[in-house]
Every structure is written in C-alpha cells, then in structure tokens.
Amino acid sequence: MAERRRVTIKDVARETGLAVSTVSNALAGKPLVRPETREQVVEAARRLGYRASLVARSLRAQRSYAIGVLIEDVANPSAAAFVRGVEDLVDRAGCTLLLANTDGDVDRQVAAMQVLLDRGVDGLVMISQHLADERIREMLAGGIPTVLVQRRDPELDFDYVGADNSDGIREALRYVKGLGHHRIGYLTGPLVSSSARERLRTFRDGVAELGLDASEELVCHGRYSLDAGLEAAGYFSGMRQRPTCIFASNDMSAIGLIQGLGERGLDVPADVSIVGLDDIELARIKAIDLTTIRLEKREIGAEAARLLLRRVDRPDAPARTVILPTRLIVRGTTSPCATR
Amino acid sequence: MAERRRVTIKDVARETGLAVSTVSNALAGKPLVRPETREQVVEAARRLGYRASLVARSLRAQRSYAIGVLIEDVANPSAAAFVRGVEDLVDRAGCTLLLANTDGDVDRQVAAMQVLLDRGVDGLVMISQHLADERIREMLAGGIPTVLVQRRDPELDFDYVGADNSDGIREALRYVKGLGHHRIGYLTGPLVSSSARERLRTFRDGVAELGLDASEELVCHGRYSLDAGLEAAGYFSGMRQRPTCIFASNDMSAIGLIQGLGERGLDVPADVSIVGLDDIELARIKAIDLTTIRLEKREIGAEAARLLLRRVDRPDAPARTVILPTRLIVRGTTSPCATR
DNA sequence: TTGTACGCGTTATCAC
DNA sequence: GTGATAACGCGTACAA
DSSP, rough: OOOOOOOOHHHHHHHHTTTHEEEEEEEHHHHTTTTHHHHHHHHHHHTTTTOOOHHHHHHHHHHSEEEEESSSOTHHHHHHHHHHHHHHHHHHHHHHEEEOOTTTTTHHHHHHHHHHTTTTTTEEOOOSSTTTHHHHHHHHHTTTOOOSSSSTTTTTEEEEEEOOOOOHHHHHHHHHHHOOOOEEEEOOOOSSHHHHHHHHHHHHHHHHHTTTTGGGGEEOEEEEESHHHHHHHHHTTTTTSSSEEEEEEEEHHHHHHHHHHHHTTTTTTTEEEEEEEOOGGGGSSTTTTEEEEEEEEHHHHHEEEEEEEEHHTTTTTTOOOOEOEEEOOOOOOOOOOOOO | OOOOOOOHHHHHHHTOOOHHHHHHHHHHHTTTSOHHHHHHHHHHHHHHHHHOOHHHHHHHHOOEEEEEEESOOTTTTHHHHHHHEEEEEEEEHEEEEEEETTTTTTTHHHHHHHHHHHTTTEEEEEOSSSSTTTHHHHHHHTOOEEEESOOOOOOOEEEEEEESSSSSHHHHHHHHHHTTOOOOOEEEEOOHHHHHHHHHHHHHHHHHHHHOOOOOGEEEOOOOSHHHHHHHHHHHHSSOOOSSSEEEEEEEHHHHHHHHHHHOOTTTTTTTTTEEEOOOGGGGGGOOOOOEEEEEEHHHHHHHHHHHHHHEEEEETTOEEEEEOOEEEEOTOOOOOOOO
8 A cells, every 4th residue: 555645736836847836826716827827737736636735724824624513422312413413514614523522521521622722623612511610711711713502601601502491391381281281290401501400490480480380399300311211200100299291301311201100000191291302313203202392403503503603704793692492292192181 | 802822832932931942842751851941841831821733733743643534424323323432442542533424425425535634634434335436446545544334345455344244133033033933024224335235145144044035025125214114114014925024224214114014003023023233222112122133333433443543553554354243132023923 | 927935833853 | 951944735925
C-alpha cells in the first residue's frame, strides 16, 4: 500500500507552471484569473487529484467549519435522533460534526469540551447537566458560539432549544381529565436534569389548574429507563389509593411501568391508564400501542443546528430561545376511568 | 461577550521572556529544559489559560488524532450502539470522532469521505454498501487506514469486523428444528448489503445441512424496517403452504412481521414462530418477548476501533478479520411446531 | 492578470 | 539549556 504523500497546491502550481497564489485564486473562483488559466488549473488539479487541506485552511482562516456536539450517550435512541437532526443541517452547511459522549459525567464533559475547543470548532451544541460547573463556565466564557439543549441555566445567557414545556403535558392532562381521571401519578426523570424538573413542574401546574388531585405521594422519582419504570410499578401498585392514570416522563420508563404493573396483576388500560413521552418508533406497534406525547427530537437537533449556524455568523446577536411544540398522540394505553 | 483571541504559545513566550521553542519543549516535557524554567513556563501557561491548538499541531505533525466514522444513519438504534462502541475506544486513545451519515446514498458517501479525508483523519471506519464504487475505491487507494464493518468486498483487502455469520443463525436453526419446524421462512434485508447476503447464504446453508425445506418461495425479499415486516406478513400469510416458523434478518422487521401476521389472524407463536436478529433493548419486554439472535453492536464498534488504532500505528501489517460470535436468545415467539 | 511574501500556531533542527 | 529559523499547506494583501 503506497504511502502516497498528499498532493498540495504547490504540486498543482508546479504542474501548471503558475504561481501558488494563482492556483489558489483560480480554484477559489475569484474573478481575477483568466478563464483559460482557470481551466488549465482545474484540469491539472483534477488530474493530480488535488484536494485542499482543511487543516491548513482552518489554521489560516481561524475557522474550522466543524461543530462539536456534546451529549450523554448516542446509544440512547432519542439522543441519536437528536444528533441526526443536528447533522442534517450542519452537513448541509458544509461543516463536519465532532461527536462526544459524556455519559453525564462532569469530568468527561470537561475533557471533551477542552478537546473540542482545542480543535477550534466553530461552535458547540450541548446537552449538559453540569452547566453550573466552574470549569465549564470558564470555557463557555471564552465566547464560543453555543446552543444549549433541553437543559439550561438561569445564569447562562445562551441560545436555547427545548420542548416539552407546556403544550403536550397540558393537552394530555386535559385529555385524561376528560376521560374521568382525577388521581394521576407521575414518574419523573432524574431531577438533576432541568428538563426533568420542568416536566414535573408543568405537570404540577396543570394538575393544579385543572383541579386534579395534587397529593405529593402521586409523584414517584425515577430515571429515563425501562428499569426505572419496572421499579416504579412497585411503588404505584403498592399505594393504598392507587392512581387511575400515570404519566411517565419518557416512553422507555412508560413501557417498563406497563410491564411492571402487568406483573402485579394490573391491566393497562383497564386498571390504570398510561401516558408516555417521546413517541419512539416502537410506540406505535400494536403490542405496545402507547398513548404518548410526541417530542420531535430530530427537529430539536435541526433547530439547535440552525441557531448555532446563525450565531456563528452573528456572534453578538441577542440570545434566542426556541421551544418546539409537542402534542399528544392518543393510542391504546389510556381509557375512561372506571368509577369505583 | 468578548471575542477573545486565542492565547498562543507566543503569548506564553512573551510572558516568560523565553523563546517559543523553549516553551514548546518545556510543555512537551522534553528533558532538555531546566526544571525551574519548565516550572515557570507551566505556571505562565496556566495563568494565561494557554492550550495548544490542535489545528496547528495537526498541520505540523501531518496527523490529526481524529478518526472518521461513516454510517448510514445514527438514528437507527443498532448504528448508534455501534458508534458508541467506536467512540469508547477512540476517545480513550485521545482521538476525536468525526461522524458522517450517508443514508446509504453513494453520492453522499463520496462527499462525506472526501471531507473526512480533507480533514486529514488518521483513519476511517465505514459501514458501506458501495464498496464497488469507482470513486470510493480511488479514495481508499490513497492508503488511508480503514476498517470495513459488516460489509466487505472480495477485492478490497482491508481490516474487517463483522458478526452474524454462522453461529447465531445455525444455532437458531438447530433450535427450531428441535421444536419440530421443517418449513422455515426467511425475510431478508436489502440484498445490496453484503451482510444481508451473507445472512441469507448462512440461512440457506443451514437449511440444507439440516435437511429442512429449501423451497425458494420461503425467502421473502425485504428491508431492515418495521414496515418491511408488515409487508412481508402479507406475503407469508398468503402462501398456500405457510411456513411454521419465520426468520427475520433484524428485530425491527421481525416485530413488524409479528404485527402484520396478527392483523391477518395469525398468532405468534401458536400459528407461526418468529426469530429476530439484533436483540434490541425492547426485545426483552413482555409485550414483545422476541426470540432473537443477539448481535453485539457496541462490541463490534469497539473492535473496529481497536483494529483501526492498531493499523494507524502499523499501516503495513497484514489485514485482519474479526468475526464476533452471535448467540441465540430464546424468548416467547418460538414454540413447538403444531403437527398438522 | 499573475507572482511574491507573509502569517496562521506548532514543532523539529540546528546553532549558540 | 536556550534561541532563532524553517516548515507544515493554505489564503491574501500587495507588488509587478
């Protein structure tokens, strides 16, 4: 396998007998070179297989045409959809996506951010639980264009894109109230996440507005996982006065909840209705058929990219916030409340 | 927000009153600088917040410490798990991961590869259906360290990592034969993919070896998707002599198949047994409870990274092939064949 | 219209 | 031990 040296602009210059700068200008499509010359250059470049080095170009331009994405774990389906959304736009803008998984660990995030910054990324998209960390704040203070996603911090004035605030949860609450449910349980996500806190707050606000049962015991602390749902089933089924409907803060935990309830002899939706959040692909299959609040992860990613690309161009524009609408998808895990 | 200029090695040199080269040596830990000098440099660097530019370093070193990953779509759960596996190792090796989605489109892949190469990535990990494409071959011929995953080409002598060849499918075949099944259907993936072809071939070989029904009509051409499974259900249920068991080439299509069969009044596993391939997270829940062949995507990714990192160090070592074992996970969608 | 010279931030080489 | 200088490959102001 021949360790072929990269062909540079110099090679093209030598080949054509022109100066490096002329070749550069010709290739860049500058109007100042004679058409014939350009033709000749382009031809030579093609023949030699010349491609400009983006590394050199980045150094020269002080801009890398790359953007960094910090998430917790791509293996998580909604994170993946999000990344895909980001990539769609970033790619279209001629930029490359640098991916870093943090697993929610502060130190890993700090390290990953450092590397991204050292690589001179033009901007950062981050889903982070550690916005309060000193080191992270310091890096952010460097002025790198940044878009925060799903989690923000009141002290940080950055572009932000999120969803799930009011629309979906409120709509779902009205819907189940219409079905006669009054006592509604809630399975939270990890409360270190501001989005999980927001969802919970929205739920509580909605419950209050609609005059539903606001007992504290109806809120079960969980995580965004199948197993969290399984565990929560124990809690809810063991209550003296069980809720007739339970909201889970994502589809995975909702599915775990349904299974756990089933193992304890409770049928969904006959005994208890369930509402999820996400609308993962499998939510629509018959065997699951989950009533859920759809969250367009890919759209969120695309929107984050959009904001970021704009900010890269105009670094001093005021920070924007984009909240994407969510909506209820009614399927089979919700049914009218059996009066008892 | 102050558009702070990056602090460079020059700034540190000026601050300490030393020469740039001395600072570089000190920071690189070269033994030739006096300890006190080093101390002084390190201190100044810290105070100024100096971080070496990886862009400049890459240009100088002709090595980027970045590796490119070409896949079809991260939004696909198994692709995401794979990427995660790659990242685990690549990150540990101090490299950054550049991600590109191709959606299986040749032109997008060519473009993405170009960009990655232009960025001077140290290596490439790719899952590609278009290994035969002239342009792609040409780029590969440049000698960039490359690991092929899941799909390969007899003419390309690269490192390769795959799975699913014999173990899992054969094991599953023996298992269902033991249950009394003789007439077994097969739902393929897109046959442009060499892995889909390999799976089919393995299936056929196994059927022949075990003396099962090898009728051509038992093979239904499909894709790796829920909808493909739904469609295939029409085909299988409409056969004069239906198979009593069907293998799907991935879990998503298996799940679609189950639903489609159900819509046509066929029960799984009472009327027909189903075997999937992947073992996605939801395969284990009660509502799905899919018998399937587990494919360790994340492990495959890690292995690919391992091979790549090794090759970056030793570009001329002979190509290696790693085939990860797969194994059958028996759950509820398979049952003894009802004699009829 | 084309060519020359310099700088982007590092590191390696070679004097001092 | 430390410092000056060149080179990595490109773009661009300026000179010709």
